[in-house]
Amino acid sequence: MSNPITVQVNGKAVSVSPGTIVAAAVAINGTSGFRKSVLGKFRGPLCGMGICMECRVTINGQKHCRSCQILCEPGMEIRTDE
Amino acid sequence: MTQSYDIIVVGAGIVGAACAMECARGGLRTLVLDRGTVGGGTTAAGMGHLVVMDDSEAQFALTSFSRKLWREMRPQLPREVEFDATGTLWVAADDEEMAEVARKQKFYEERGVGVEVLNAQAVAKAEPNLRPGLAGGLRVPDDGVVYPPCGAQYFLEQAEKAGAELRTRVSVKTLLPEGGVELADGSRISAGRSVSATGPWSPELTPGLPVRKRKGHLVITERDPGFVHHQIVELGYLKSAHSAGKESVAFNIQPRITGQMLIGSSRQFDVETSAVDQHILNRMLQRAFAYLPGLKRLSAIRVWTGHRAATPDQLPLIGPSLVSEKIWLATGHEGLGITTSLGTGRLLADMLLGRQSEIDAAPFSPARFAKEVLAHE
Amino acid sequence: MSDAHFQFDVVVVGAGPAGIAAACAAAEFSDRVAAVDDTPWLGGQIWRGEQARPKQSPAQQWLEKFRKCGATVLDRTSVIAAPEAGLLLAEHADGPREIRWQKLILATGARELFLPFPGWTLPNVIGPGGLQALVKNGWPISGKRVVICGTGPLLLAVANGLRSYGAKIVSINEQASWGALAGFGFGLLKHPAKLFQGAGIGMGIFGVPFRCGTWAVKAEGDEAVRSVTLTNGSKTWTEECDVLACGFNLAPNVELPVAVGCDLQRGFVRVDLMQATTVKNVFCAGEPTGIGGADCALTEGQIAGYAANEQSPRAEELFAERDKWHAFREALAQTYALRPELKKLATDETLLCRCEDVTLGRVRQFSGWREAKLLTRCGMGSCQGRVCGAAAKIVLGWGAESVRPPVLPARVGSLITTENQR
Numbered sequence: 091m092s093n094p095i096t097v098q099v100n101g102k103a104v105s106v107s108p109g110t111i112v113a114a115a116v117a118i119n120g121t122s123g124f125r126k127s128v129l130g131k132f133r134g135p136l137c138g139m140g141i142c143m144e145c146r147v148t149i150n151g152q153k154h155c156r157s158c159q160i161l162c163e164p165g166m167e168i169r170t171d172e
Numbered sequence: 173m174t175q176s177y178d179i180i181v182v183g184a185g186i187v188g189a190a191c192a193m194e195c196a197r198g199g200l201r202t203l204v205l206d207r208g209t210v211g212g213g214t215t216a217a218g219m220g221h222l223v224v225m226d227d228s229e230a231q232f233a234l235t236s237f238s239r240k241l242w243r244e245m246r247p248q249l250p251r252e253v254e255f256d257a258t259g260t261l262w263v264a265a266d267d268e269e270m271a272e273v274a275r276k277q278k279f280y281e282e283r284g285v286g287v288e289v290l291n292a293q294a295v296a297k298a299e300p301n302l303r304p305g306l307a308g309g310l311r312v313p314d315d316g317v318v319y320p321p322c323g324a325q326y327f328l329e330q331a332e333k334a335g336a337e338l339r340t341r342v343s344v345k346t347l348l349p350e351g352g353v354e355l356a357d358g359s360r361i362s363a364g365r366s367v368s369a370t371g372p373w374s375p376e377l378t379p380g381l382p383v384r385k386r387k388g389h390l391v392i393t394e395r396d397p398g399f400v401h402h403q404i405v406e407l408g409y410l411k412s413a414h415s416a417g418k419e420s421v422a423f424n425i426q427p428r429i430t431g432q433m434l435i436g437s438s439r440q441f442d443v444e445t446s447a448v449d450q451h452i453l454n455r456m457l458q459r460a461f462a463y464l465p466g467l468k469r470l471s472a473i474r475v476w477t478g479h480r481a482a483t484p485d486q487l488p489l490i491g492p493s494l495v496s497e498k499i500w501l502a503t504g505h506e507g508l509g510i511t512t513s514l515g516t517g518r519l520l521a522d523m524l525l526g527r528q529s530e531i532d533a534a535p536f537s538p539a540r541f542a543k544e545v546l547a548h549e
Numbered sequence: 550m551s552d553a554h555f556q557f558d559v560v561v562v563g564a565g566p567a568g569i570a571a572a573c574a575a576a577e578f579s580d581r582v583a584a585v586d587d588t589p590w591l592g593g594q595i596w597r598g599e600q601a602r603p604k605q606s607p608a609q610q611w612l613e614k615f616r617k618c619g620a621t622v623l624d625r626t627s628v629i630a631a632p633e634a635g636l637l638l639a640e641h642a643d644g645p646r647e648i649r650w651q652k653l654i655l656a657t658g659a660r661e662l663f664l665p666f667p668g669w670t671l672p673n674v675i676g677p678g679g680l681q682a683l684v685k686n687g688w689p690i691s692g693k694r695v696v697i698c699g700t701g702p703l704l705l706a707v708a709n710g711l712r713s714y715g716a717k718i719v720s721i722n723e724q725a726s727w728g729a730l731a732g733f734g735f736g737l738l739k740h741p742a743k744l745f746q747g748a749g750i751g752m753g754i755f756g757v758p759f760r761c762g763t764w765a766v767k768a769e770g771d772e773a774v775r776s777v778t779l780t781n782g783s784k785t786w787t788e789e790c791d792v793l794a795c796g797f798n799l800a801p802n803v804e805l806p807v808a809v810g811c812d813l814q815r816g817f818v819r820v821d822l823m824q825a826t827t828v829k830n831v832f833c834a835g836e837p838t839g840i841g842g843a844d845c846a847l848t849e850g851q852i853a854g855y856a857a858n859e860q861s862p863r864a865e866e867l868f869a870e871r872d873k874w875h876a877f878r879e880a881l882a883q884t885y886a887l888r889p890e891l892k893k894l895a896t897d898e899t900l901l902c903r904c905e906d907v908t909l910g911r912v913r914q915f916s917g918w919r920e921a922k923l924l925t926r927c928g929m930g931s932c933q934g935r936v937c938g939a940a941a942k943i944v945l946g947w948g949a950e951s952v953r954p955p956v957l958p959a960r961v962g963s964l965i966t967t968e969n970q971r
Contacts, residue, residue: 110687118689122672122773128430128906132772134672136903136936138679139594140587141660141802143904143931143958154394154471154931154958158683161589209920216923252924321923340916393961394931435961448954450632454965461962468962473931475954475964 097166112157112168113145126171177203177363180353182344185215186320187509188369189327190517191502196334198521204336207343210328211321214371217390217478218320218510219426219436221403223260224312226279230487230535235508236285237531238515252322256429260315261299261402264307269407273310287312299400301466317403317426320510347377349496367500367520372479374503378493382541383504386482387440389453394471397431406463421456423463433470435460446477482506490519490536501538553646557583559857560650562628562805565593566843567835567850568656569615574854576618584620585639587627593658594678595843597685629955631809632966640963647966652830652857655806656850659799659836662939665901665909666894668768676796677707684714691715693791696777698722698765700885701798719788722763722779725885730761733884766894768793798885800939801837807952823856823864824849832857841878848874892944902937904930918947931958
């Protein structure tokens with residue numbers, strides 16, 4: 091991997107290559123549930139292109155970020171609903 | 173003429189729905205007609221704030237009576253109505269507004285409404301996301317919030333349980349002076365009386381009625397539970413509601429039980445369209461940011477508008493019209509339609525059934541505008 | 550001009566094939582052209598990951614041309630409202646952006662159409678195009694078992710693409726019948742380039758079952774999908790999988806065009822021969838005008854770019870090419886028409902609105918979209934009715950209503966314009 095980036099997913103360090111989206115980092119971490127629905131069920135990405143809103147996670151404290159449209163940056167703190 | 177009812181309620185918004193419920197429960201053969209669907213007019217743009225107001229004795233009487241009826245109904249309300257006892261927090265930015273807080277406290281306590289004065293520290297503790305430096309506020313713990321379209325739907329279900337009939341997507345063209353209505357397709361339905369609960373469109377059915385459209389904007393956010401806990405209203409809200417000027421904004425935010433924030437409020441006269449007016453949205457949000465700076469970072473899902481039904485004295489019209497003893501009115505609720513829907517329905521049914529009312533209905537009599545209506549003719 | 554205020558002669562919204570072609574064409578005649586896109590990459594959804602690949606594909610050639618054409622790129626910029634003629638309000642990580650335009654070209658592309666069926670909300674049930682997009686940006690698929698189903702030429706293209714990333718394709722299941730596809734195959738003879746593409750894909754999926762007239766009836770699993778049950782109308786069977794890629798072709802992103810005031814025709818943006826919409830100085834190209842694929846989008850984009858600069862002869866040169874792709878577009882729509890069984894997959898307990906968790910059973914009680922929305926909050930969630938609204942159109946036959954700003958969710962702070970600070 092050329093110059094891997096390290097991000098945190100739910101407190102765990104995950105190493106990814108540049109150009110990796112946040113959604114992929116979550117999946118690489120082994121997490122399939124990104125957010126909890128209104129009735130408490132886990133959801134993951136559906137559309138992969140920023141319109142379904144199912145892939146939302148919290149990035150550096152900002153809620154409701156569409157992880158399929160955001161590139162990983164070094165030191166990013168990513169949190170899914172747990 | 174087809175069929176015959178005791179009363180036809182025109183308008184299935186929250187006010188019409190409450191009227192229908194009370195009439196049907198009172199034993200009147202009730203028909204409800206709406207050109208659209210339930211709660212699709214002004215009700216769909218209502219903030220759903222259940223609030224006691226002290227603007228005038230009459231307004232206080234109607235809002236506190238109505239709030240009591242809402243609270244009594246609370247155990248039966250289905251989940252979809254989203255009744256949440258958030259309380260209201262009136263915030264004071266400076267000493268002048270704190271003096272207003274003191275005045276309100278006296279007014280409410282004299283009339284048995286529980287309130288609590290908060291100083292600067294207490295307000296900051298009650299709502300940590302408010303900007304520092306506010307002077308204090310007044311908490312009204314028994315106020316609450318609901319989701320208005322489902323409120324209307326629930327009242328209509330109760331009306332139907334008591335024998336009322338509902339027909340949606342039926343347009344009424346005329347309220348007949350001899351009783352009943354004429355529909356857009358030319359057919360007629362007879363009734364002892366009709367009542368117009370058509371909000372900002374009521375002058376279309378009753379020309380000359382002193383009801384004006386007053387446009388408002390709303391913004392709803394994604395879920396961020398705990399961002400605010402009360403319905404927070406700036407004390408300047410009353411200046412906005414009262415102003416006869418064309419445009420005004422006032423800070424108003426509501427936490428919905430879903431965790432979403434509902435942000436308002438704005439007032440414009442003489443703007444018919446439902447399009448979002450960017451300059452008003454700018455003003456409204458800048459005002460909100462001045463109280464809640466963190467609001468900027470919340471995610472907004474939708475901006476929409478609605479029209480309130482405004483009367484010259486900020487009080488609704490409840491009772492027989494000046495046109496005919498068979499044409500009644502339940503309209504003109506401006507920004508208090510959700511709260512006062514239940515009080516309106518009860519008062520209307522009392523009058524129709526010859527029952528004693530719990531509060532004085534005279535201040536809401538359409539006859540008080542006799543001069544204005546005659547001038548129109 | 551501050552950082553947050555921009556002014557261009559031609560603004561193109563969307564940097565997919567249509568937008569890139571439009572910007573290139575417009576830039577031949579104007580040096581004040583901007584391409585606005587809400588993602589960090591160029592190429593839209595269909596050309597995702599192309600920049601990373603070495604071979605000289607048509608996509609790569611167009612991206613090269615675009616990089617050299619002189620257009621300004623405003624990336625990570627999400628257009629959220631059209632407050633007045635000539636002005637777009639957009640959101641960027643740094644704050645709101647106001648973009649003034651003389652001519653506007655909308656190339657907002659399309660998204661996949663999803664239909665509800667039991668289990669469709671489980672994690673790892675993803676649209677085929679969406680999955681491909683995720684994988685191109687690092688989603689781990691190597692060694693994972695993938696069942697692909699739904700409809701559209703994307704199914705085969707995605708199968709091929711995923712295999713090159715190490716996915717184990719279990720099966721590919723197209724709901725259209727063999728007869729429909731065979732007809733399309735003959736139609737492809739009119740479109741030689743596409744046929745070559747098809748043949749290439751055919752060889753690439755050797756050994757993997759490719760079934761027509763087959764569709765998924767339910768997905769099962771607990772934390773994520775574990776298996777999918779498929780049927781061909783007579784037989785029903787279950788296949789295990791780690792990922793279920795299921796999507797039913799594309800739905801146009803017409804929200805911004807509607808917000809700008811463009812008229813729609815049968816669900817697509819109405820345009821004339823010059824790709825002009827019903828709003829003065831506003832053009833539209835690509836999928837929002839009809840689902841035609843990348844080649845159609847490239848042609849329409851160029852026409853729009855020339856037309857925006859009043860270069861009618863240059864635009865007219867491309868009319869014959871466009872006609873060819875429009876015939877292909879027609880064939881696409883006919884071939885991949887949705888079978889009626891797909892409308893009945895969801896039960897009353899199946900969720901229709903994923904954002905607000907509203908079941909189909911609850912929504913069905915009402916007589917129209919607006920009524921259902923108001924009384925169940927279906928369509929009032931974060932996706933602003935994009936997923937459930939498109940599904941309701943198919944399953945319930947309901948039309949959606951007008952678009953309200955913001956066109957996509959945006960920070961409250963991005964909703965305001967600072968009109969006095971120009």
